[in-house]
Amino acid sequence: MSSTFVEPVLAGDRRAVARLITYVENQHPKVQAVLSELYPHTGRAHLIGVTGSPGTGKSSLVNKLVKQVRAAQDKSVAVIAVDPTSPFTGGAILGDRVRMRELSGDPQVFIRSMASRGNLGGLARAVDDVIKVLDAAGFELIFIETVGAGQSEVEIAKTAHTVIVVEAPGLGDDVQAIKAGILEIADIFVVNKADRPGVERTVAALQTMLQLGHASAKRVLHHGQLLSVSDGPAATEDLSGWQIPVLKTAALKAEGIEAVVEAIDRHRAHLHQSGELLDRTRTRLIDELKSSLQAELVQRLLAKLPPDYLTRLTARLVEREVSPYAAVQEMLVAYWPGVESKK
């Protein structure tokens, strides 16, 4: 499979890219060998995560950003629209069609929707792998747009180099919106639908939150699994010295788009100059290593179990004869001997 894909993907062949992504999504057993060959050629793309609550107009914003980047900078751009929800609502497909109409015909733009077909960890891993494919294929900017507003979407978006959090008027003054908890990961805030009433109130709410020191606590989220609150300076700067902007756009009218593209460029330059880029790359790779390790270990253990083992164990769990924790200990003693617990 490597011979079929490695050279064409590295040459930027769109059909090879699209087909390899399909293999990634289907978890084809040979895909990891191809990705390992592509790996030395990755690490060049700038990854831009875009997230925010439903209804903020993220997709329209991303479309306009892509058009602006293409018009002003002539860089090649890929978009991964991650919809970690059911495939049968049709949202992803609808979104794709709208997009295709607006951006089709440009060979330097590649768009792909990814819907969850399994568990969350699987989707995050697949997104990581699709990023590798697009990166190796030479796309200079890769937007990773996540549809929801929950923890999983945050997890996916925060692995990007630059994280854009999109808000809209009418959400920002609600405690619930603050609770949605995507504020701490933002490098750039965009208040979209800025032609609607209440926009100044939303902007003011975001700026107040930044000044309350939330931004300074942010890097703790980025750089470790354990989240802790740091007593940083009360400023709109994060710990690496980046001044987090709050920008207004009206994506449907194409207003305010240039300023967002400019902020992305400034943030990219900042990441390079401050050394922050290396930190984020490192965090990203360690996370990826751990989830890959998890998947591999579980797969190998499950392969050792007799065919009806899980069925019988489940019956005992249902009867409350054994707890899940105790069942795991028992399973490891029986089917992975020599693996002593360190507890």
Next chain:
Amino acid sequence: MSSTFVEPVLAGDRRAVARLITYVENQHPKVQAVLSELYPHTGRAHLIGVTGSPGTGKSSLVNKLVKQVRAAQDKSVAVIAVDPTSPFTGGAILGDRVRMRELSGDPQVFIRSMASRGNLGGLARAVDDVIKVLDAAGFELIFIETVGAGQSEVEIAKTAHTVIVVEAPGLGDDVQAIKAGILEIADIFVVNKADRPGVERTVAALQTMLQLGHASAKRVLHHGQLLSVSDGPAATEDLSGWQIPVLKTAALKAEGIEAVVEAIDRHRAHLHQSGELLDRTRTRLIDELKSSLQAELVQRLLAKLPPDYLTRLTARLVEREVSPYAAVQEMLVAYWPGVESKK
């Protein structure tokens, strides 16, 4: 630790319950032994997941449901408010205080907020363990309220016996809200804030979606990790024969609450009669077994690595000398010999 906790928790001692939950949250190494002792006494509580987009008024609704259950049925009730976001926005704490005022003084009500302090998998596992504690302590109804609207919140909520999805006017007619993808897991829909304009439109949108057959595809999500679309009958019934109701409430005015409590009771009876309860319990326990296995395997492997192994490996990853996938294979060969891959 078992002697300190097992008897008091089984007797329903609130202070013991609260302290044990804190140990669960802090991942105290001895907590699993206590949970294993409690496990035979679990499985009696009815678990009710409540989820929906930010701003739909889930917390107010849950408060009113608790009050209604207490007034009408005299059952003991626990609420786990899961906020899988940053602890420093203060949302969880604020929510708790509002609740304490409204429900305090009733010894048969127990409320606990849980915020994510680690990764998502960690939170889901902690919620599972807290449910065990509350179940063993004899709480008859346990509400699991999740704040966000993303995949992770869905994952947590869908392990419940009865899943309530909360919408509000002004969200339901938006494609984005449909994309948020929490519709397929609902056993009961509640359109809250029904005193606001647009409520009939939201109700109609939900009913149309149900009739389009989304509901019939639902059980596929519930009963397996791989999601598939089934060609069920175009009806508002799920595959087990449950008629999914769309109810209207105005939680702040305490309107429509009785009908929701009644629907929960009907669904509970349906789960017992149809055999669906056993299916859901089985799915829940298998999921729990797998995540427990994952955590245990990774922990054991990491304990075998030399102190600076991960640092050196990360440097090679950053230099793109080795891919995460290849690194995992290398790690397993070096530090877990005899564990052959089945690929």
